Amino acid sequence: MVFMKKLSIFNINYFKKLYNKSENAYICDKSFFEIYNEEPFFIKYIIRKQIKLFKVKNEYVGYIWYEYPSDEGFSNIYAIYLKDEYIELLNSQILSLSKVNTFRFDMLANSKATAIMKKLNFNVNSKNILMKMHTTTYNKNLDENKIIFKHFKEGQDEELRCEIQNSVFHEKNRIPLSAGDIKIEEDEEYYLKDFGVFICTENGQAIGYGQIICNNGLYTIVNLGIVDEYRKHGYGEMLVKYLIELCYRQSIQNIYIRVDKSNDKALSLYNKIGFKEYESFITWYKNIE
CATH class of the missing domain: 3.40.630.30 (Gcn5-related N-acetyltransferase (GNAT))
Incomplete structure (x- = not known):
């Protein structure tokens, strides 16, 4: 034993x-x-x-x-x-x-x-794919007159980020995010200042969020999501493209994104943008009785 x-x-x-x-x-x-x-x-x-x-x-x-x-x-x-x-x-x-x-x-x-x-x-909770693309292959095609991108500001936007992310991921078996959680994250080595972005409507209402972290040398898009009532209008694609452009401007050559293997819509979108499969992951869970 x-x-x-x-x-x-x-x-x-x-x-x-x-x-x-x-x-x-x-x-x-x-x-x-x-x-x-x-x-x-x-x-x-x-x-x-x-x-x-x-x-x-x-x-x-x-x-x-x-x-x-x-x-x-x-x-x-x-x-x-x-x-x-x-x-x-x-x-x-x-x-x-x-x-x-x-x-x-x-x-x-x-x-x-x-x-x-x-x-x-342990039980398999999800199967994910890490996708990769070269920022040099990115073709800018954003109508910036109709959307606003607002960069996350430490000490100011923690509550707004909580509101957006908890709305987006409320059915994803996640523990609700708190402002304290975000402040802890800001001190982590993977955290990148000025790489958190809200996408907003013309009147400035934040309707989605995404950010880039650097984990083990990989610049990765995480926490990406659009609130329910604004989905299926292309905002997610615009936010991803903006984050890619942000990396390109900072001379970051490769960008990664992770997606659930069963999420056909997201896989189709990321392939359309230019991402290719890089590695596969499995998330396991176990409740201790």
Whole structure:
């Protein structure tokens, strides 16, 4: 049977060996040790709490790295690894020892971690495609006389962004966004100042939002959406094209966007604009009973 053990200064070298052997299934800005080694002693103690090692008898055979759970008990898994020969020894109840109610893991579709997810009784929540295009192939074709693009301003537009995004994604199984969440995001390394954009009507009413982040060196369009009553009028296409142009002006050569594999309308639109499939992802969920 596989057991979980806390990471400590006494077994961290075992974790380092396992971490160096595992694949990068989750796109992170930094590796664990790039984050860990930069911090003072007390913060390192807190970060170690995000790691649990898998152990069989006297051998360390894998690990799970996950974020500290939210107030609702939700946690993203950053990476998971287990030596192939021990996967069959996993018990689906092993994660019940954590203080997490719901786990989410976003990974490459061809990751070896798929076998681990199945053994732990995770369910597939969605399948996504990461698409890519060269900004140099973008052809500007916007009627800017009929629309307004307003750039997000820190310390001023957090509530407006919450209103737009919570309206757009209210049926997407997302925890409602708060202004505090956005302020935390503004301090993250992936966040890019002046790359958040509202699309507005002629009278200045914001009807959609999208932004570009830089995650693991990939400039990616995220949080894109138009409020219900203004959909099917081409606003989404105009917003995507504006974000591409924004990258082009900043000499960013490649831009990425992620889309649900079953969203035929979005796939058709992005293909029309010039995006091509780059990689596939699977999002797994597990509710801890």
